[in-house]
Amino acid sequence: xxxxxxxxxxxxxxxxxxxxxxxxxxxxxxxxxxxxxxxxxxxxxxxxxxxxxxxxxxxxxxxxxxxxxxxxxxxxxxxxxxxxxxxxxxxxxxxxxxxxxxxxxxxxxxxxxxxxxxxxxxxxxxxxxxxxxxxxxxxxxxxxxxxxx
Amino acid sequence: xxxxxxxxxxxxxxxxxxxxxxxxxxxxxxxxxxxxxxxxxxxxxxxxxxxxxxxxxxxxxxxxxxxxxxxxxxxxxxxxxxxxxxxxxxxxxxxxxxxxxxxxxxxxxxxxxx
Numbered sequence: 001x002x003x004x005x006x007x008x009x010x011x012x013x014x015x016x017x018x019x020x021x022x023x024x025x026x027x028x029x030x031x032x033x034x035x036x037x038x039x040x041x042x043x044x045x046x047x048x049x050x051x052x053x054x055x056x057x058x059x060x061x062x063x064x065x066x067x068x069x070x071x072x073x074x075x076x077x078x079x080x081x082x083x084x085x086x087x088x089x090x091x092x093x094x095x096x097x098x099x100x101x102x103x104x105x106x107x108x109x110x111x112x113x114x115x116x117x118x119x120x121x122x123x124x125x126x127x128x129x130x131x132x133x134x135x136x137x138x139x140x141x142x143x144x145x146x147x148x149x
Numbered sequence: 150x151x152x153x154x155x156x157x158x159x160x161x162x163x164x165x166x167x168x169x170x171x172x173x174x175x176x177x178x179x180x181x182x183x184x185x186x187x188x189x190x191x192x193x194x195x196x197x198x199x200x201x202x203x204x205x206x207x208x209x210x211x212x213x214x215x216x217x218x219x220x221x222x223x224x225x226x227x228x229x230x231x232x233x234x235x236x237x238x239x240x241x242x243x244x245x246x247x248x249x250x251x252x253x254x255x256x257x258x259x260x261x262x263x
Contacts, residue, residue, distance in 0.1 A: 017173060017174055020173070042203075042204070042235060045204075046204070046206060049172075049206055050206060050207055053173055053206075053208070098243060099243060099244040104214075104244060104245070104247070104248055105214055105217075105218055105248065106211075106214070107211035107212070107214055107215045108207070108208070108211050109207075110207040110210055110211070110243050111206075111207040113242065113243060114206075114207055114239065114242060114243070117242045148238055148242060
């Protein structure tokens with residue numbers, strides 16, 4: 001089993017949606033470095049993008065004075081992604097189910113569902129000194145590969 | 150690449166050939182504005198061809214839902230055509246396949262909109 005840690009990627013941005021271009025550029029760099037398949041790269045990009053937009057919009061309330069940080073690393077067996085914001089936080093289990101009939105026609109609220117459907121591990125914790133830390137892990141070897149659950 | 154919309158018309162159905170990414174921001178506003186203008190001009194039947202859309206985020210999905218409800222509330226129809234596997238997966242995960250009528254054949258889709 002290859003568990004050699006590979007190059008890490010990190011980016012801290014002010015909470016503006018315009019900064020998402022830099023996020024996508026960093027993801028592209030990481031995907032290339034880790035030699036991910038097109039399918040895996042797609043779902044990794046989508047999951048990171050959803051979590052960074054959440055951090056900017058919901059966590060930091062789009063306040064450019066607050067920062068969002070993205071860290072991507074790979075052990076060769078799995079990719080770990082960490083997204084941190086300076087917001088008040090939320091509880092994953094208290095998010096309304098967007099697949100509930102009452103919520104199906106709502107325009108928002110599907111980001112975490114998408115992330116959870118693809119990632120193997122998703123956990124949220126509060127950071128010392130304030131803010132939230134979302135940690136996601138995607139195994140690179142396994143039965144289902146890149147396909148969402 | 151942001152979204153590009155090429156509209157064409159078959160009888161009273163407006164087919165919007167979309168290509169690119171439907172994402173938070175510009176990608177979603179372009180669709181909203183185009184459908185709004187067509188509704189104002191009197192169009193009521195829309196078929197969104199997503200064959201060349203390989204990436205939609207949750208905001209993009211939200212925009213499809215908003216467009217669907219806007220059109221439906223005005224007595225119209227909005228259906229989807231030619232989903233890529235990834236977009237199909239997203240609609241399945243979010244159960245939006247229970248909301249939208251989806252087709253793989255344009256002529257069949259149009260037949261259902263008469």
